Amino acid sequence: PIKIIIDTDPGQDDAVAILLALASDRLNVLGITAVAGNVPLALTEKNARKICELARKPGTRVYAGAKSPMERPLVTAEYVHGKSGLDGPQLPEPDMPLQPLHGVDFIVETLLAEPAGEVTICALGPLTNLALALQQAPQIAERVRQIVLMGGGFFEGGNVTPAAEFNIYVDPEAAKMVFASGIPIVMMPLDVTHKVLTTRSRLDVIGKLATPVSKAVVELLEFFERYDESKYGIEGGPLHDPTVIAWLLQPDLFSGRYCNVEIETQSPLTEGMTVVDWWQVTDRPHNALVIRDVDADGFFALLTDHLSRL
Ligand code: BDR
Ligand code: CA
16 A cells, blocks of 8 residues: 555545545555644644544544744634534544644654655645654655645636635745655646535435445535635535545546646745746746646546445
């Protein structure tokens, strides 16, 4: 199996990504590191544990990482995810423990302990934990197999400002460090996540599994879609973060190209923007595989099949 660390700020779509990963026997989840993002850290780490228990994998190790971005105050998104970050279903308070180690230390220690080139990082929130790990131990950069991340947007623009997507906007300095790290990056921007929509018929197919997990997923996604449906006038909400896990499981569902991506950190107008050189109009080096297209029905078939295993 592929060894992964999931770095996350659950978040309903983070929750579905975690469930997808835990359902697969082709992924070995070494640990989950929580970061502040959609809601503060005290909620994201608890939400991660709630989801592990929902998946009946209480042995999964969950660590709390950074409480706030590297250089800025935290910006949260309760207007999308609700006050708890996981509004929708009634999930019990978790019994499983939070690991005592700091999430950033877990990332560093794991990368130093595992053979080089074996650990993939799945980044579903602001990139603070990863940047802090790189700052603390720069030698981990050459040991990471790849980072698959949800963040940014180019033809679609942003979802927090006209220019910036939430995960990058919250901690652009961290994103800048990660994109400059030399680690191979696969980027899932809004351009692709806005193509995997939780339409009524897709949710009905998941609901028909009639398991506690499928019921919770439908309730999570019914809550989550409300914001985007009213905002963008589309049917269903974009299922951003699960695209990261789906790419590892079935990369042929996706297509994109290798590009240069730079992060804007200075301009008040465009801070947090991912400047993607899609048309190769500069000779700046390629630092990411930028995904733009997806077989959305294939994606939902993969998701539904995996949820049926939990
Ligand atoms: C990203 O921001 C969060 O609200 C979601 O969980 C996703 O990671 C989408 O912009
Ligand atoms: Ca997220």
